[in-house]
Each structure stands twice: as C-alpha cells, then as structure tokens.
Amino acid sequence: MSEISANRLVWITGASSGIGRALALRLAKSGWRVAASARSEEALLNLAKEVPESIHPYPLDVTEMDETRAVFEAIEEALGPVDMAVLGAGTYTRDGAFGFSAETAARMISVNLQGACNALDPVLQAMMRRGRGQIAIMASVAGYTGLPGGATYGATKAALNNLCEAMKPEAERRNVSLSIINPGFVDTPLTARNDFPMPFMISADEAAEHIECGLTDRRYEIIFPWKMKLAVKLLHALPAGLRFAITRKLVRT
Template sequence: MTGNTAKGTVWITGASSGIGRALALRLARRGWQVAASARRMEALEELAAEQTGRIFPYPLDVTDLALTRRVHRQIEHDLGPLDMAILAAGTYKRDGAFDFRAETAQAMIAVNLQGTLNALEPLLKSMMQRERGKIAIMASVAGYNGLPGGATYGATKAALNNLCEAMKPEAERRNVSLSIINPGFVDTPLTARNDFPMPFLISAEEAADTIEKGLDSGRYEIIFPWKMKMAIKVLHALPAALRFMITRRLVRAGD
C-alpha cells in the first residue's frame, strides 16, 4: 500500500507495548501513517486494529541486522519514504556487582544498543540521501548516572546519548534531525518488574504526549518528567564523592 497523509509516515520500533505503543496510537490519531515494529505479531495486530488504516504491523527482531534492513526496505516500498522514525525497542533486567552475569548484559546490549544501531543504519542512509527526515532515539535518564541495580541498562542508555550527540552535527548537514529521548520512570511492562519505589512515575500516555510535543518543537533532548530531570541532572553535576555518598544508599539490604 502506498499513501500520503497530512503528517507523514513514521516507523516506531518497540511498538507493541509501553511508550512505543502509546506513541503509535497517539501519532496515528494525529494523522500519521505508522509502521509499527516489534517481535510479537499478535500484539502488533491488536495495535493496528485500534487504528485501522493508520497503523501497519511489521514484525521485527531488531537484533537481526539483515532482517532490520529488509523490514526498512519493505516499509518504504509499501508506505513510501519515512519522514520520521522513533527507535524505542528496549529491554531491562536488574544487574550489578552482586549478581552480574555477562549473558544478562549481552542480552540488554543486543536489544538496547545494537538493536538501535541496526535500525539506525538504513534510516541514516536513506534519509541523508533524500536530505530529509527526523530520527528520535529512546534512551533514559539512567544514562546520566551509574545507579545500583542498573549497571548494564544504564550503560546502554549512556552509549545512546553519546552516539546521538556525536552524530547530530553530521546528520544536520544533510537536513536530518536527531533527537534523544530520556524518560524517567514510566508505567510500562518493563518498569512493572521493579520491586522498589519509583519516584515521579507517569503513565505511558503522558510520556507519549510529552514526546510528541518535544518532537514537534524540534528539541534535541526530550527529558521528563521535570522533577526527575532536575534530580538526575543535579546528581550528575555533583563531585564523585558526593554522588557515591548518595548512590550507596540505593544498594538494597538484600543484595
């Protein structure tokens, strides 16, 4: 199917749940044609049924580079050139010094970091050739500071922040905009695994609203909620000794 919409065509990875799903529905309601990707076809079909003719399922495991390239080509063949992409696929499992396992770290790196890179490659190539497009990468405020229990997860998000910042000036020379999204705690299936208090928790719908407004305004960094933004940036600015004085209190007694 090829079609034009008032807003354009957007590809969202990690679209079957959480922030990705909320964004897919929100943008579809706003007039976007949405290519929705995630591993579970059944979940994608349920999503597409909520906005028939606006959301189109493209099942994908972002850790598979060859498949990611093929899905990108198929989307542009079916729906036309992409105007925007939101790379939101991600996973989380608590890890740290007490329970560190390389296999657990590898799984998070494969999805959060390598999976983003796999989608970023064809997007950059096609958008920079056309000299038009917008790419938003989902990271996290966890990328600002190393926090107990989030060793590998935070490391992947820090890498995405660095990657996006490094590429932005180059991409802009070809009229391609890069943005980084750094949410705090959002009520999603991933955060539902947490067994600790999550300050300033917001809904996925609230997150999608903030992200949409940030993308519309052209902001580079979309970080929210504001209370978490202030707390995490103050922590980041502290001398190391003071940071560790605070983060030592986050080590759980049972670890």
C-alpha cells in the first residue's frame, strides 16, 4: 500500500461491471476507500462483498441530476471528502445513418454526456472549494474520429474529451487535476454486444491496471492499448478523403 492511496477516498460511477468494477477492486486492494455507484444495487452489494472493509455501495442513476448531487453529498457526509472521482458510467447502442433514432441517441447522450456532467458538477465544485482533488472522466478512442456504427456513442465521447480539455487549465488554478481516459476495445458487457472484429482487445483487469498507473502519474490522457492508440491517432491525422476511404470499408448494410 502506498502513502498516496492509504485511507484516501475515491468515488467511481459505473462501478457495477466492466472497467469500473475492475478499477474499484484494484484501487480497494491498493489501499483506497471506494464509494461505488451504479444503478444496480445488487451488483454493487456483490462488489462490496469482495473487499467489504474498503468498498461502500451507493446506488445511483447518473441521469438524475438531483439524485446524483444527493448521493455525492451523502458520500462526503458518511466517508469524508472525496479525494478522487472516476466518472465512468456509460452505455452503448450501435447506431448510424441506417435506422437512426433520436430516442436511441437521447439515451446515450443522457448517460454518457449528461450523466458525466451531473456527477462532475458537485465533485468539481467541492474540490475547487477545497483547493485539491483529482477527477478522471471515462471517454473512448471512439471520440477521435467518426466510425460507422458508432455515431452517437463517438459523439458523446468526443464531447467529453473537449469538455475535459477546456476545463483542465482552469481547474489547475485551484489545484484540481483533470484526466481523460480513452480506452480501446475492452472485454466488457458493452463490447459483448458487438458482432464485428475488435482489434487489440484487452481484459477489464488490464484496463484497470493502465488506468491506475495513469492516475498515479496524474497523466492528462490515459489511452490504451498502445496499438489502438497508434491506429486511432494515425486515422485522425489523415486528410478527410483518406479517412473516408478507410471508414467506408467499415459500413455494414
């Protein structure tokens, strides 16, 4: 256990499965006290049983603004000031020009973007008042460039990248560190919905290891695995004509 993590408190949203669950377990075993939030109370209780002395379940639907603020206040009242927040709640439904649905898009925007903002609001305000803290927002390499089938999902993740980049210089004035997490394909319940090849896929435990290292080093961008990082950065850097020549090959009718 490091002095950095000993007895410190982290709030993780989206902690009931996938990367969030793996990260909650990893940080708890590294000495953090973990306030774990997600919609499923049962899943959170099962998570807490694995490290009962360190993981504290706080059920939450991040799309509810008032509820999110109330849960954060309850965490701080019961456990003390939150030292770090990892805002990882998210959802994914494949969408694009074929059969585009405003209802489907609204659900992803509500969870991925507005949900992150609902949690960010009380966390950021509290940390900036105290003059210390660390916040990491879960985005995705899908936010780098538009990919067929990931229209709204990629748009929400691009927005989170922009949001975090815009606020970082201001937050630093109050000694609050902001990071953006951009995973590639990770073996989670969300990616299990895909029926197409997912290159360079890693496990949720591997993803949690990458994230913990990045948070410890206070890196701004935590992006992994390196092969996916290289691929998306190169694709993003190409002229539009070349990018579309590549992404047209990904269209499925």
